[in-house]
Every structure is written in structure tokens, then in C-alpha cells.
Amino acid sequence: MAEKPRIGVIGAGLMGHGIAQVFATHGHAVTVYDPDGASLATLRERIQTNLRNLGQPESAAERVSACRTLREAVQQSEFIVEAALEDLPLKQQIFADLEQAAPAHAILASNTSVIPITAIMQGLRDRSRALGTHWWNPPYLVPLVEVIGTQWTSADAIARTIALHQAVGKTAVHVKRDVPGFVGNRLQHALWREAISLVENGICDAETVDTVIKASFGRRLAVLRDEGHKSSTGNPLTSATIKWLRYKHRIPTPQPPEGSLNVRQVCKRYGVSLWVVHYWIERGILSAAHHKPNAPYAITIDDELDQRLRTWVANSAHLHPSSPAPTA
Numbered sequence: 001m002a003e004k005p006r007i008g009v010i011g012a013g014l015m016g017h018g019i020a021q022v023f024a025t026h027g028h029a030v031t032v033y034d035p036d037g038a039s040l041a042t043l044r045e046r047i048q049t050n051l052r053n054l055g056q057p058e059s060a061a062e063r064v065s066a067c068r069t070l071r072e073a074v075q076q077s078e079f080i081v082e083a084a085l086e087d088l089p090l091k092q093q094i095f096a097d098l099e100q101a102a103p104a105h106a107i108l109a110s111n112t113s114v115i116p117i118t119a120i121m122q123g124l125r126d127r128s129r130a131l132g133t134h135w136w137n138p139p140y141l142v143p144l145v146e147v148i149g150t151q152w153t154s155a156d157a158i159a160r161t162i163a164l165h166q167a168v169g170k171t172a173v174h175v176k177r178d179v180p181g182f183v184g185n186r187l188q189h190a191l192w193r194e195a196i197s198l199v200e201n202g203i204c205d206a207e208t209v210d211t212v213i214k215a216s217f218g219r220r221l222a223v224l225r226d227e228g229h230k231s232s233t234g235n236p237l238t239s240a241t242i243k244w245l246r247y248k249h250r251i252p253t254p255q256p257p258e259g260s261l262n263v264r265q266v267c268k269r270y271g272v273s274l275w276v277v278h279y280w281i282e283r284g285i286l287s288a289a290h291h292k293p294n295a296p297y298a299i300t301i302d303d304e305l306d307q308r309l310r311t312w313v314a315n316s317a318h319l320h321p322s323s324p325a326p327t328a
């Protein structure tokens with residue numbers, strides 16, 4: 001990789017323009033593709049506005065070029081990051097196109113927030129150079145980039161990606177296994193799950209949850225150094241708190257309605273993967289209510305929905321428990 005490799009960015013939305021800005025600010029030439037003409041037309045202007053607000057030289061925006069085709073944006077790029085809409089089939093198609101258009105040695109990264117990188121990259125011919133780089137919004141303010149490898153990603157691609165992001169001032173961490181939500185979003189959602197449970201169980205209202213977080217450990221989070229380390233090495237107060245909360249004072253959760261299923265039971269009934277069931281829930285095809293952490297959903301399926309799902313599964317010849325989410 002050159003000292004300042006050219007960066008290709010796919011998608012000029014909220015994340016794409018911010019990621020382009022970070023690389024451009026650190027001297028990289030950046031080429032950006034988006035099928036939406038309006039996004040492309042305002043790309044430089046949005047970056048200039050951010051730079052002005054940050055008190056940084058606006059000239060960095062001149063290193064960012066808007067391209068009308070994906071090929072133009074990536075044909076000379078050594079590192080390519082996709083920040084298009086959060087949609088699995090769309091991302092799979094983009095990476096299939098990238099494999100054709102990008103140089104063979106270029107690293108291909110997705111900025112997906114939650115979709116497993118494995119599902120996005122599984123159809124590629126060369127999966128050793130494909131990985132995830134999960135940035136946080138706004139990319140030019142929040143330091144973290146999670147670098148996620150799959151079972152196929154080479155150690156060299158991971159090392160080069162971490163070095164590239166560190167060189168532009170990011171805090172890059174290696175996520176060693178490809179799980180939905182990676183590390184940051186899993187932690188963030190764990191807090192949200194507990195907040196919802198506290199409110200659902202009548203322990204406090206949502207405003208109190210906000211106040212408690214903001215007026216207590218929320219302040220510490222910004223300067224946190226070794227909380228995880230402390231928990232595992234047995235700070236007496238931390239250990240006592242964990243023991244008390246984890247084992248003695250779990251909030252009793254309501255039982256699921258009779259006849260409802262949990263996620264694994266739905267998988268079994270229709271012969272599909274967990275990923276497919278979560279996709280159905282996210283899209284509102286299945287309605288689900290949380291009831292307990294190890295069987296997190298109470299899913300009710302009436303006869304009509306049952307028939308629809310069975311028909312859909314029967315018509316999806318490609319579907320298998322290890323397949324990614326459906327495209328229908």
C-alpha cells in the first residue's frame with residue numbers, strides 16, 4: 001500500500017461524506033460514488049461546512065472527488081469502504097461490483113452497523129481482502145473504528161487496515177469474531193435492553209433512566225480507563241455489585257403469552273437461520289416482545305402468517321439455516 005493510498009468511498013450519505021472527510025483531512029485523495037445525484041452534488045459543500053465548523057482548513061475538501069460511476073471511484077483505490085444503505089442484498093451487489101472494478105490488491109471494507117460481514121462477503125471470489133470497518137457518527141468526531149475480520153480475512157488485511165486508520169487519527173480495534181453488532185453496538189444495546197426492562201417492569205420512567213445515566217456513570221464513561229479490567233480482576237466493590245445484580249436481584253420477567261414461540265423455536269419450525277428470523281422481526285414481518293434474556297422474544301404467529309412464511313420458505317430454494325437474510 002502507498003504511504004497515502006487513494007481511498008474509494010461508496011455512498012455519499014451521512015457516514016460516507018464524513019469518512020471521506022477524515023481521509024482527505026489526512027492527505028489522502030478520496031473518490032466517492034453515490035447513485036443519488038443530489039448526494040454527489042453536495043458532497044464537497046457538506047465537507048467544507050463541517051471543516052469550517054471545526055475550524056479546520058476547508059482546502060482538504062478539494063482532495064475529495066465525486067464520481068458518477070462506481071468503477072471511476074475505485075479503479076485506482078487501494079482501500080475501499082462501502083457506506084451505502086443498510087440492506088444486505090444491496091451490499092452484496094456492491095461488493096460483487098467492487099470485485100470486478102477495484103484493483104486486485106485493494107482492501108474492501110463495509111461500514112455496516114450490524115449486518116455480519118460474513119453475510120455480505122460470502123459470495124466474493126477473494127474473501128481474504130474483505131472485512132468490516134465500523135465507524136461511528138459523526139466520523140470526524142467519534143474516534144472508534146471497529147475492524148472486523150471474517151473466517152476468511154487475512155491477518156495482513158487486518159493489520160494494514162488498522163495501521164491505515166490509526167494513521168488518520170482513529171482508535172482502531174480488532175473484532176476477532178464476526179458477530180452482529182460487533183462490540184460497540186452490542187454494549188450499547190445491552191444498556192438499552194436493560195433500560196427498556198426497567199421501564200416495562202415499572203421500576204422507573206424513561207426520564208429517570210436518562211437522568212440516572214447522565215448524572216452518574218454516563219459522566220465516567222467519557223474518561224473510563226479500566227472498567228472492564230477491574231470487573232475481571234476482582235475489585236471488591238465491582239465484584240460485589242455484579243454478584244448482587246446478576247444472581248440475587250434479577251428482575252422477574254413476565255412469562256410469554258401461551259402459544260408464543262422464541263426465536264430458536266421459529267428457526268426450527270421453518271428450518272431457517274437465526275439471522276432470517278431477526279430479519280423478519282426487524283422488518284415487522286414477525287411481531288415480537290422481549291420476555292427474558294436467553295429466549296428474548298415472545299413471537300405470536302397466526303394461521304395466515306404461518307401460511308405466508310411457509311410459502312415464502314418453500315419458494316426460497318437458496319434458503320438454508322446458514323444462509324443470510326431473505327431478499328424478499
Ligand SMILES: NC(=O)c1ccc[n+]([C@@H]2O[C@H](COP(=O)([O-])OP(=O)(O)OC[C@H]3O[C@@H](n4cnc5c(N)ncnc54)[C@H](O)[C@@H]3O)[C@@H](O)[C@H]2O)c1
Binds near residue numbers: 036086111134
Ligand atoms: N448513521 C450512523 O450513525 C451509522 C453509524 C455507523 C455505521 N452506519 C452504517 O453506514 C451505512 C450508511 O449509513 P448512513 O447513515 O450514511 O446512511 P445514509 O442514508 O445517510 O447514506 C446512504 C447513502 O447510500 C447511497 N446509496 C444507495 N444505493 C447505493 C448504491 N447502490 N451504491 C452506492 N451508494 C448507494 C444513498 O444514495 C445514500 O446517499 C449503513 O450501512 C449504516 O448502517 C451508520
